[in-house]
Amino acid sequence: MGPAPAREHLRGASGEAEVLEPVLEGTVRKKNKMSSRKRPVAGSQAESLLQPVKLSREELYKEPTNEELNRLRETEILFHSSLLRLQVEELLKEIRLSEKKKDRIDVFLREVNQRIKKVPSTPETELIDQAWLPAGVQVPLHQVPYSVKGSFRFLPPTQVIVVGSYPLSTCTRPNINVDIALTMPKEILQDKDLLNQRYFRKRALYLAYLAHHLAQDPLFGSVRFSYTNGCHLKPSLLLRPHGKDEHLVTVRLHPCPPPDFFRPCRLLPTKNNVRSTWYQGQSHPGDGKPEPPTPHYNTWVLQDTALEYHMQLLSAVLGSAQGLKDGVTLLKVWLRQRELNTGLGGFNGFLISMLVAFLVSTRKIHTTMSGYQVLRSVLQFLATTDLTINGISLCLSTDPSLPTLADFHQAFPVVFLDSSGRLNLCADVTASTYHQVQHEARLSTVLLDSKADDGFQLLLMTRKPMVRSFDHILHVRPVSRLQAACHRLKLCPELQDNGGDYVSAVLGPLTALLEQGLGTRLQLLAHSRPPVPEWDISQDPPKHKDSGALTLGLLLQPEGLTSVLELGPEADQPKASDFRQFWGSRSELRRFQDGAIREAVVWQAASLYQKRLIPHQVVTHLLALHADIPETCVHYVGGFLDALIQGPKETSSTGEEALTMAVRCYDDLSRLLWGLEGLPLTVSAVQGAHPVLRYTEVFPPTPVRPAYSFHEHLRERALLLPRSDKPCPAYVEPMTVVCHLEGSGQWPQNAEAVRRVRAAFQLRLAELLTQQHGLQCCATATHTDVLKDGFVFRIRVAYQREPQILREVQSPEGMISLRDTPASLRLERDTKHLPLLTSALHGLQQQHPAFSGVARLAKRWVRAQLLGEGLTDECLDLVTAALFLHPEPFTPPSSPQVGFLRFLSLISTFDWKNNPLIVNLNNELTVEEQVEIRSGFLAARTRLPVMVLMTPQDRKSSVWTQDGPSAQILQQLVILAAEALPILEKQLMDPRGPGDIRTVFRPPLDIYDVLIRLSPRHIPRHRQAVDCPAASFCRGQLKEPRPSSLMPVLGYDPPQIYLTQLREAFGDLALFFYDQHGGEVIGVLWKPTSFQPQPFKASSTKGHMMVSQGEEVVMVPNVEAILEDFAVLGEGLVQAVEARSERWTV
Amino acid sequence: MVARGKKRATRDPDGRVLSPPGYSAIPIKFSEKQRASHYLYAREHRVREGAKSSRPQKRTLFVLNVPPYCSEECLSRLLAPCGPVQSVELQEKPDLVESPKESKSKFFHPKPIPGFRVAYVVFQRPSGVAAALALRDPLLVSTESHPVLSGVHKWIHDYGDSVADPEALRVEVDTFMEAYDKKIAEEEAKAKEEEGVPDEEGWVKVTRRGRRPVLPRTEAASLRVLERERRKRARKELLNFYAWQHRETKMEHLAQLRKKFEEDKQRIELLRAQRKFRPY
16 A cells, blocks of 8 residues: 555655755655655754854854954965865865775785785796686787787786875775786897887787686686776786675786886887788888887886886976875866776876976966866866877976977877976867866856856756757667778778777777767767776776667757858869868759858758758768768667657657747737827837747747638637547647836726726727728627737736736725735736747847757656646746856757756756755846845745745746745656656667657656546647647648638647646645646646545535544545546546546545 | 544534534535535625615625536526515625726726626515525526526637627727717816816916916926926036045945945855855
8 A cells, every 4th residue: 555656756745845946856766665664853854954144243243252253264366265165175075985994994904015026936938828818808909910920938027006196195995906017027028019000019918817816716706907097008907805895996907017128219119019011910011111109009008117116206296295195186087077087098097196396397277276266277277278289297307319299290189298308198089078077077167157156066966968968869779890991091000009999999090070060069078988897807908899779978069059051262262172082972063142152051951950950961971981980880869859859740840930930920919019000099019929939839829710611600700619420620829928108197097997997998909900900809798809910919908007006005004005915916917927938038048049849858758748737938948048148167059859858957956945946037146146046945945835936027936937836746757757866867878879759758647636637639749749649639730721710719628628627626635737738648746735534524525425433424525426527527628537546446 | 724533513513514603504506416515604794884776675695605607697687586586696706896887898998707706686575585594405507597608618618709790890899989079068068167267265277278287287398397497407517627526526435345345245154054055
């Protein structure tokens, strides 16, 4: 009988306070479990709610101590606010290694050291003879080509030292790694070991033998291989302790050559150390072609030689300065949240430490700085310095034999030299990775400068997974296809350099190709760095093709997306042939209006939806043309979700064009209204107040063309009425337009009289529009419906002072004071706030073309989850607007897909209980005003609704969430969003294709007590359902356009009428849920409070019956009769009423 | 929550339907087809104060729990066999004090959507009340001879009804405005008459319409005056002039910082409790 957790939230069992429990992403399951247990104690809820601080006078005004003053001053100088300081301190506490664990790790390290030294040596053998290797261990390296000269023997290392972040105490929890450098004895190596991967072979054999011995030791829980920083030539050995300490630490062993063994001049970026004859396995033709340099290969050797030296440098710089260490730790968190630190060429902790060392050496950072200041300075430096053009160097010597920075720029995309002047620390970093780092740094500096209240959260605590940061995602699968691409792009020297790793060899040229092709459409191109694999010592190392798929992320430039044309040079210029070669058959000669004849590429795209997907066309074309990657291997993820907001039978557009058409028609109408002659008062303003007019209606209206035979006629009023023997006619929702009339002394000052005068105006308006413009009109007391070009508008006349009149209350002394009443608030909302909001969001759409798509997807999803009734249109639109106005730490979304993902993440992670969501429309609020809103919010929290949205026009009351959602509905929404997000992200990031994208749009129905099935015949919007029905009914619309002079049936939606009746009759007993877009089922949840037997009360007998319980006679709901009422009230519409739960006696 | 297995009875030992003390239960169903029925709980209408004309003592039946598909006409028809019915009034809640009914315009006060309601049924003779209280057989709202629309048919019917007749609306508005203008004109004439004329004690009422208009008596106006006064005073005051003022501003600044610090600490506490400092 245990209720499903979600159900419990919705229902709001008795005694539950009207507050929300925070649901964190990823912890939903746990939370669910918690909430399905007994209600938490009231005390714990009060704790989790922020309360305004109350300090006594004495506490506030006591004499400050010296210590306090110092701390305040320090905060002012070193951090930008006390909150930030506290937050940074807390974060560091959370990720720093505790002393206790450190002691345990130290003990383990000592043990490791002893075991390594005890490994016995072996006799010398040829390198290719590996039979001596014990069984059960494989060499952790692809030995291609296999044959090399040289011989190997194992001797214990001469020196074992700990390097990396652990001794610097900048390592971060979780996943503590300790790096140990093992210096191989000189006797193992020979002079020419630098050549043809011989050194790397020996290194791998050394590890393999070591692994075999250490694996037999009971001290270790697991002994595995991995690659050092993802480099395929450099395996390392991972050791983890046995037993409960297994997750405490991972020790990584890196063998390295004895110091000064290799001559540094052999390892300059211009030198070759992998001979083509050996690598390609053929005798050199001897055409005198010089051997290609192998800069990466050389760097990898150099890295091994410099391990100890770098360690000394870093400990000298960071050694005593706690602020610098904190800074490095924060930067590591920053990088990790942005997924920048993993894989080959990642921007790892070592690089960032070296960068801090560089900035200390150039005096940009001082050792007394705080961690926050270090973070800030490094970000500032990264944002402003482009290392792909101007490399930096730690080297101070002026030795002329050293290569220049320019030499390094020739060989590497990103240059940052260490203090020897020979090693490029950023050798593996690709240009696009560095640009991504720069982009992130730039965003972060802006965020820090903006003094936002939640800067810390956004900067350091928010994850930025690829699928949520980039507008479009692109998978290339299978990866083995890239090998062919390497040959096509003539990258053999690079392959030789990279030891056969075709993925890293092709990355640079491939990204450069796409960047050039996408041009102005692209803001940033990023590639995934596949995670470093780990494997058992008895297995072969993973192949290159095992790394899954290559994933690219495109951040689009909204301005560039509107054009379908790629303009090339004029036909007679020499550049024209380059252009032709680049675009291949797509390039054509075109004559332009200014007379120029140019090369150009024109993409096929008519609607905004297709234009958004032009990058898809560009990418597939270029990859097929230049890299020999066919279309079937490119999985482009950008428009999958768009199908949800495409109208029925529509495949080429997501409705932006249809919305624009409706808005244009509205503009025409407002012009007519302005110019109307014969009104007693002139029109002072015409404002739209409907979702269509702010581009956020899920399904845009289409011009109506009613078939007369399908309807009943009302000749004298030129109206059509629904007929009971036909299916329900198409649903036409009139678009509300507010028409303000000028103020005048003639207006009466009495609410009832004002309503009559307004009605008179409505009649007059209809009359004049018909007379002067021949429009079909229909006037009622509150509005006038106008049919124009197939669209129906509902004009509401408004008088500015009317809310004021409704507010007036006269006290007994004759003083007139103003008090808000429900009627005045409603009127003010409809005639003042709604038009303002509509025009602000209309403006937002002009700035961000993706706004419409995101808002509609979000609304669609909420409604599909049957929660559309609890959340008003405006409230959802505002939440979406917040994604565009406050995108930090992202950039404003340029595609519906990424915007929708962020909507889900915002809904599920925002702390609705303790924070207002401030939507700074038109950027009207200053930072100080926002602070004021926040403090006002805290003081008034208990009086405000559970979900609070603040705008510049509405700083105190949160107009759009006053009537809902309730705490239970919001809680349910948060839970659903938190569950949908990971599912959807996983689908989109799956390189094999997303599968069924509609999964997250289907609502869970098992939580409801009763399901009312409706008959599609009377659901006018049946075709809009998430899963479009195969067949539906004719809705009385003509295919051919024909001017209609009869007013169609307006706002007639049987399910909605039915729902209002149900809510009115049984609202005290149950909650009703329905998807207005073609839902075929209404979900009913009983309210448990109303099912408690109650003593008889005359005012609350609604639907109840009397039963005897023991001696007493009590009231309980008459469930059986109510279930039959459901069918009676919806006769014709209701197909079946299914009572599904066992919990209510039926 | 209704626990299963617990014995519940809807009928008393004599086989009669249970009803609250003082009421009698009358089963009611929509039509023959329904198996379960709702129960109307009815009793004679009694008020302490003198009998009002619209709901006379003895002849009025007070009915609770009238289902949404049962309209005034319908109830009247159902109770007709007990005796001729004079009037039926349906409303949301039972009212304690009878309020005067004003006839509401159908254009400006649309009919509310019905839920469960209470009814006051006035019979022509007192015997009707007694007969109604003795009813035991289920009443049927919709029968073959008097079908009641529900569901889709009702909505289509309602849609047709909701289409307003502009002419009727115009007439309504015109008559109302005529009456309103007349009322205003009368008031004005009366005010003009009284203008400047002292009452018995010699007081003269000053209005906005006089030769020298005064401030309107509204809250907003008086607040405005107070605000102006306050600003005038603030302008004259010297700030940071005396040493004690300096000291106080400094102290005030410190107090602000302390307050902010306390707030921040609370916020941090909360975040820590929610484990918000785990970055990943």
